[in-house]
Amino acid sequence: MVTNMPTALSRFALFSYGFRPFFLGAATWAAFAMVLWVALLTGHLSFASRYGAVAWHAHEFLFGYGAAVVAGFLLTAIPNWTGRLPIRGMPLLALFTLWLAGRIAILFTDIVGFVAAATVDSLFLLGFSAIVFREILAGRDRRNLKVALILVVFALVNIAFHIELYLFSQPLHAIRATTSILVILxxxxxxxxxxxxxxxxxxxxxxxxxxxxxxxxxxxxxxxxxxxxxxxxxxxxxxxxxxxxxxxxxxxxxxxxxxxxxxxxxxxxxxxxxxxxxxxxxxxxxxxxxxxxxxxxxxxxxxxxxxxxxxxxxxxxxxxxxxxxxxxxxxxxxxxxxxxxxxxxxxxxxxxxxxxxxxxxxxxxxxxxxxxxxxxxxxxxxxxxxxxxxxxxx
Known part of the structure; x- marks a missing residue:
């Protein structure tokens, strides 16, 4: 058992490429969040009361699940587009942790507060869009600059989602805008x-x-x-x-x-x-x-x-x-x-x-x-x- 431990650890590859943590995290969250949503609708659980069942469901599947898959795909595709080395190791771990922190913060909004949860959630897409912009500009990949621009809009719409929810209780414009961005991508x-x-x-x-x-x-x-x-x-x-x-x-x-x-x-x-x-x-x-x-x-x-x-x-x-x-x-x-x-x-x-x-x-x-x-x-x-x-x- 002990002699096999170094070999097993050497094969651990979760943070060796962007698709690995984000695809696994996205799929796990897609299943878990659906169970949570059904429990919320049926009254078996109560959480994120400021969001409500519909807004929480929309946000966590569009910005939670959807953003994670986009991150996994782009972090894997961009090195092929630009010829630059992929984001891996500690930087990738830090980025994934930001995504996970957003999911936890929104889920426990009633404890941490709406503004704090929205702030934590917004950090992931802002940081990720900055990384994508840096990689595409450094690689002089003009063809895919529009993808980086769409991602910036995606990050801003996420912030708009929280603002619209805070001011009007229903983020209808933000939901349509987010869906449109994913359709365009x-x-x-x-x-x-x-x-x-x-x-x-x-x-x-x-x-x-x-x-x-x-x-x-x-x-x-x-x-x-x-x-x-x-x-x-x-x-x-x-x-x-x-x-x-x-x-x-x-x-x-x-x-x-x-x-x-x-x-x-x-x-x-x-x-x-x-x-x-x-x-x-x-x-x-x-x-x-x-x-x-x-x-x-x-x-x-x-x-x-x-x-x-x-x-x-x-x-x-x-x-x-x-x-x-x-x-x-x-x-x-x-x-x-x-x-x-x-x-x-x-x-x-x-x-x-x-x-x-x-x-x-x-x-x-x-x-x-x-x-x-x-x-x-x-x-x-x-x-x-x-x-x-x-x-x-x-």
Whole structure:
């Protein structure tokens, strides 16, 4: 036992690369926070009373879970973009500790106080955006400067969330702005990795059905989407906003269709990227319809096509693929990973099903929460060891 201890410790790799602590922390928090939210809704627990169930739920899944996955991805991708060494060791530990401190502070707001909790929570994204800016500027990576700028806006919107909640009790503008930022990041980054990974896999299969390269159509589709999201943030109940969102749904759907996703059905690790991105146009359509006809499609339900669908499914797709790739595993989906995908998709379908089965909303909410929790618990169990430890050398 004693002689094996140095070898075991030498394989501990949690803070050797950004994806490791943040993907593991994000997945653990996604499962734990869902359990906490259900307990809060059912009255079994009481916490963060200044936030309330809806605002706490929104903040912790958008800024808690969502920000952690963004951090894990960018801390891993930026060294490839810039050619600089990755953030690791004590600096990475300090950054992860800031993220974790934010989760604890918000959870115990009733004890530490609202202003103190909001301040602690804001430090992570401010510090992380500063690191990203430094790395991209030092690496003279002008192409990805827009990602750094979006991240700064993300940090500022997090602060705005707390301010709006403090002043008006409901951070509705901040929730729409945050959701829009995550949707834009998926359209930008997903718009690179989905066709790229698809092309690589199809080329190995010697398929002639390769994704269409990025061109003017993609730029126009992105421009229309950003414009419609801006209208939605400022004027969520206008007919023009609904029309713009539906137009964006058509444009993003056409964009996705150009990436040859139908030809990837034999490899779930690739197919899930297309499924995750499909919730982008679905979200534009659902939110657009809810803007025009809220009685038929409640806005709060439509929003989950983006938050649970696009964010939840796409982030799990990226976390599983990145973990397998960077830990030396084959880039293919074993049955256990495919089960993770099916569970998170089931969670989204159950949540959106309340549109057509409003009388069963409570039951569907509980089932959706159970499927979501199961998906992320499965990720922690299956991928946690890959994130914690480097592979044994053979």
């Amino acid at each position: 998926i359209m930008l980054i997903g718009g690179r990795i989905v066709p790229s990974f698809t092309r690589n896999w199809l080329a190995k299969q010697q398929s002639r059905h390769l994704p269409t390269p990025f061109n003017a159509f993609d730029r126009y589709a992105l421009g229309i989407a950003v414009l419609s999201l801006g209208l939605w943030i400022a004027f969520p109940d206008r007919l023009l906003t609904g029309a713009a969102l539906i137009l964006s749904a058509l444009a993003q759907g056409a964009r996705l269709a150009r990436w040859s996703g139908l030809h990837t059905c034999r490899e779930p690790l690739v197919l899930i990227l297309h499924v995750g991105y499909a919730f982008i146009p679905l979200g534009f359509f659902a939110v657009g319809i809810s803007t025009i006809w809220p009685q038929a499609v409640p806005p709060a339900v439509a929003l989950h096509a983006w938050t649970a669908g696009a964010v939840g499914v796409m982030t799990l797709a990226v976390m599983t693929r990145a973990t397998r790739g960077h830990s030396g595993r084959p880039l293919t989906s074993p049955p256990t990973t495919t089960l993770i995908y099916l569970l998170v998709i089931l969670s989204v379908v159950l949540r959106l099903a309340t549109i057509v089965l409003p009388d069963r909303a409570a039951t569907l909410h509980e089932l959706a929460a159970a499927a979501w929790t199961a998906a992320f618990c499965a990720f922690v169990v299956l991928y946690g060891p890959m994130l914690l430890w480097a592979r044994k050398k053979t």
